[in-house]
Amino acid sequence: MMIPNASSTLAQWLAYLEAAHPVTIDMGLTRVSAVKAAMQLDTDFPVVLIGGTNGKGSVAAMLSTILNRAGFKVGTYTSPHINDYNERVAIDLQPASDSLLIAGFVAVEQARAEVGVSLSYFEVGTLAAMHCFIAQQVDVAVLEVGLGGRLDATNAFDADVSVVVSVDIDHQAFLGNDRESIGFEKAGIYRSGKPAICADPNPPASLLAHAEAIGARLACVGRDYSYSRMDHQWSFRMGERALHALPVPALRGGYQMGNAAAALAVLEALRPRLPVSLGAIKRGLLEVEWPGRFQVLPGRPVTVLDVGHNPHAARALSASLRQLAFAENRYAVFSMLADKDLDAVVEILRDDIDHWYVGGLDGPRSQTGAEIAEKLAAHGLRNIHVFPKVEDAWHSALSHATENDRITVFGSFHTVAAVMAARTQSA
Known part of the structure; x- marks a missing residue:
């Protein structure tokens, strides 16, 4: 080398x-x-x-x-x-x-x-x-x-x-x-x-x-x-x-x-x-500024970016989401790495999300959108939408959400990074 x-x-x-x-x-x-x-x-x-x-x-x-x-x-x-x-x-x-x-x-x-x-x-x-x-x-x-x-x-x-x-x-x-x-x-x-x-x-x-x-x-x-x-x-x-x-x-x-x-x-x-x-x-x-840590973006629909990827962070995210104003429909753009406790995170946040938009990440520890969707379905969740990439999940969630809705992007640093990049490219 x-x-x-x-x-x-x-x-x-x-x-x-x-x-x-x-x-x-x-x-x-x-x-x-x-x-x-x-x-x-x-x-x-x-x-x-x-x-x-x-x-x-x-x-x-x-x-x-x-x-x-x-x-x-x-x-x-x-x-x-x-x-x-x-x-x-x-x-x-x-x-x-x-x-x-x-x-x-x-x-x-x-x-x-x-x-x-x-x-x-x-x-x-x-x-x-x-x-x-x-x-x-x-x-x-x-x-x-x-x-x-x-x-x-x-x-x-x-x-x-x-x-x-x-x-x-x-x-x-x-x-x-x-x-x-x-x-x-x-x-x-x-x-x-x-x-x-x-x-x-x-x-x-x-x-x-x-x-x-x-x-x-x-x-x-x-x-x-x-x-x-x-x-x-x-x-x-x-x-x-x-x-x-x-x-x-x-x-x-x-x-x-x-x-x-x-x-x-x-x-x-x-x-x-x-x-x-x-x-x-x-x-x-x-x-102080620290992007991706319960970062609420300006504009409508309300968009939250959070790099939380373990149960402790999920509990904090759930508590913070419940302090925000009422949202008619609550969307998640979600992906997690395979070595993280997805089951615990989903159980903590299941009542804070109405629609799950999931996609795959790049890298050796990543999962496909289909693999993540299968795990969500095992928890009895509905309204699961599967995409090849997190970026695709983001664009679809954004196209369906209205100004009275909320989109929460979470699950990994990689998830937030992918959406940040997608927002920059479409700006």
Whole structure:
């Protein structure tokens, strides 16, 4: 296989990285830590590590936006992307340039060859992101955990503050089949003597025990910090610190206030190094953007985009949909990957959807529209319409929906990405 170089395109690099490692997910820190050491990726800026079954991207977005509005230069690493790989690595909320990413990939490849190991697509991306942040001399790096925590590539970096946003069932093949097993894996991002935030209101005993065993400075929602809602504002309290008259976050969904409180708990832990004014907090909450997370598009019919793909996310989506205005007909444009718990997701959302428009996705873990429709029918659902591609399902749903209806696009990052692309092409 031809190894790209500094003059190769980003597309060539990404194609190489996708094919270079024998398995897509290869958890463990030995290889990535060896390459990190060879690259001398030493940081003199604070690092925040954010894990959780759901909500970690939203917390990263709010935290990064607030820090940016406070005047700090922020590096943000998230995954997966929706449209372009560049979205994963942001400098001051803007996607990194191709040239900056390629420089990072070149540095990783040189060190990888020197060490003599193979790295996965995500491992290379993680190391390249930190290379970009160091090159850009950021004031703070915000890293979203890819999968789990303890053995995730992001955990090769020692975090100054670590957050577990939520713990629920997902990725059972890698993390375990119950919340206790998964909680232990996610608690693996906590560090001895460092601030550790838990935003799950019902933390697994395994998470609490691990934090205590390593001497992490654990702060739990409801115990060590809290938030209270009012009509059009809310308050946050942590220790002696109280913030009042905070604006409702720009990100839609009832769960986002809990995510915002987690971001403020991180800011409280960072305050000795990165002091942030109340004005910057308010601006960040009002101006944060995070596409595809209960994103309500302008216009009629009402269209909701949500990347949720597990039962925990489905419950949040159902609760948020029920807070919207009445819709005469409720359409779903839906597709899920084969390794996700489609049955549980469908059972949670079955009463929120009248018409199911399903289509296939591209990729090795995808299912055909017919396979998905068969599973929906097994749940006793009716009004199922099958299409070869999600894009086709979207166009058909849009042609049938009236201005008094609602279309909800959900089930996967890939589902939302396909519809976003289809909307752009038809605009």
